[in-house]
Amino acid sequence: MADVVSGARVFLGVSGGIAAYKAAALTSTLVQRGASVDVVMTAEAERFIAPLTFASLSARPVYTSLWDFPERIPHIRLVREADVALVVPATANLIAKLAAGIADDLLTAALLAARIPRVLAPAMNGAMYEDPATQANLATLRERGYEFVDPERGFLAERETGIGRLAAEDRILEGLERALARRRSLEGKRVAITGGPTREPFDPVRFLSNASTGATAIALAREASLRGARVTLLLGPTLLEPPAGIEVVRVTTAQQLYAAALEHAVGADLIVATAAVADWRPALESDSKLHKSGEGMTVELSPNPDVLATLGERKGSSFLVGFAAETQAHETNARAKLRRKHLDAIAVNDVRGERGFGTGENSLVLLWGEDGRRDLGRAAKSALAARLLDAVEELMRIGSRCS
Ligand code: CTP
16 A cells, blocks of 8 residues: 555644654654645743754754744645644643634644644653543544544653653554545545434424534534545534535424425435434424413324435435434444434434433444444544544445435
């Protein structure tokens, strides 16, 4: 296989920790493998290592300030021209600023503006790494699609042994290669994704719904967009913000999702249905708020259209992936849905207890054909989105398609 690093344009951020010197060796490795490396350093990083070191190794200018070449708007240009942004080392402070959206220097501003894969290799004292504030910031960034090469346990600069040592260069290179391998894999493809819950009102202030947050759909939309696809996200009511750079069609009810899917999803190269669509809606919707009478009340429900089954009937050459939210007999039920809805693959999602809806993590198993099966494991939804698309792209390439 061709070396994905060769010819790649790497934005290499260096923040201020003792491991900054290891970024110099990494720069040299990347250059030797044929990458072009633009190094951006924070002011603190300059205390540990001189820009001249990176300039010599990369044979390119090193950027240390928003104001060095302001006419070139470096914080935008550098990340537009790069294939991937890698930060080695990423300090606790940098991670906290990124999680908060602070952009008070060139590195943080550029990373905030980046629409390319962002891979961070944290390095810091073990207590700082394990502090709940750092862990919460890492979880926030993971949820937003940042990738990490986790630090290792070992000898730290403080002469202690603990977690927080920068990952070995080989592991950083693997993280970089993974991000680069995916970068253009969906170029020219149109991807439609349904996500979030639906709301089925029975008066102006009350509705039936479920606990879906749309996090899986948002993670998939971000990942597909990073891979170069033109993405349309059909999204039910959620407080989560969809990523920039994709088309978002907001819907509230299952019927609206059905209409939006017919308009925007039919004909897409890949359709992924993650929406937790309410299967029923109140048969009657009152125009005014229903007042209590002290009596019980009965709400009659009518069935909603099955969006995915309809897409299955009209799938043409689309590759159609469903989700199955199950609490028991997971794979048997999911295989039945795979057949019934004419899907090419289905991701089984265990929604018992803490798992599934509304949490940062999930576990998925992908099923296809008669007996195709891949366990995608348990991970943050952003990581699972990448694994799911890797598997689906493989199936699309080998033409594993149901009729
Ligand atoms: N789905 C849909 N429209 C519906 C119901 C479900 O598009 N009205 C899609 C979901 O987005 C998911 C798949 O169908 O991709 C399976 O959803 P799930 O809720 O697991 O199953 P249901 O089809 O609703 O079947 P059941 O209620 O029997 O589990």
